Each structure stands twice: as C-alpha cells, then as structure tokens.
Amino acid sequence: MASKTLSEIAHLDDEEFRLNKDLANQINEMLEGQHFGSDCAKSGRPMLLEAVLWCVGGAIVWIVALRLVN
Known part of the structure; x- marks a missing residue:
C-alpha cells in the first residue's frame, strides 16, 4: 500500500x-x-394519469389482439 x-x-x-x-x-x-x-415543482398527477391511460389502452389492444388470433 x-x-x-x-x-x-x-x-x-x-x-x-x-x-x-x-x-x-x-x-x-x-x-x-x-x-x-418551473415544471419540476408541479404535481406529477397529469403525467401519472396519462401513463395509466396508456397502460389501460395497451392492455385493451393486447386483449383484443389475443381474442382475434384465437
């Protein structure tokens, strides 16, 4: 050392x-x-809501696609 x-x-x-x-x-x-x-200190609620909506929309599309394939 x-x-x-x-x-x-x-x-x-x-x-x-x-x-x-x-x-x-x-x-x-x-x-x-x-x-x-600035925007950094604002609530993240709108972004969280948008993310949830995109996830729900994606899940719906996925389920519909699985139903159409079977």
Missing part, C-alpha cells in the same frame, strides 16, 4: 470541501428562485 503525503491529503480535503460547497449551492438554487416556479 502506498501511503499518501500530507500535501496529497490536504489536496483531497480541499477537493471534498469544494464539491460539498458546490452541492450545497446547487441545492439552495433549486429551492429558491426560478427553478422552484
């Missing part, structure tokens, strides 16, 4: 701190401002 020097460890700590700070800034930007007013 190679042991790391003190400067390498300090560099890694600085890198981790910078990444954590960047992540915190991105999360704060998502919680306030324009992003929160």
